[in-house]
Amino acid sequence: QVQLVESGGGLVQAGGSLRLSCAASGRTFSSYTMGWFRQAPGKEREFVAAITWTGGRTYYGNSAKGRFTISRDNAKNTVFLQMNSLKPEDTAVYYCAARGLNSGSYSAGGYDYWGQGTQVTVSS
Secondary structure, three states: OOEEEEEEEEEEEEEOOOEEEEEEEEOOOOEEEEEEEOOOOOOOOEEEEOOOOOOEEEEEOOEEEEEEEEEEEEHEEEEEEEEOHHHOHHOOOEEEEEOOOOOOOOOOOOOOOOOEEEEEEEEE
């Protein structure tokens, strides 16, 4: 089992930045590919970014490319999502997820463990 706890969400003005963190506990963190998804009210869960357990490969959804950066610190069992140039359409609950393979997946079904989510609200 892997337990995931997100933090760092909040209210920010359009054009601002936020850094989300996801702390993992349980089984060996470094053996999991980590991902971020988001879900806005009335919408499906959307892939944002993922990073393999060595950090050698990263994946981004179209909405995140060029603005968001995923990274990880295996020594601290933490994965980060740096979000810049935020837009009101980025408003959503952001979820951290873990996958027991050394490759990313763009599908929520490809992840085994999920955090409870952290709210990000971007005002115009």
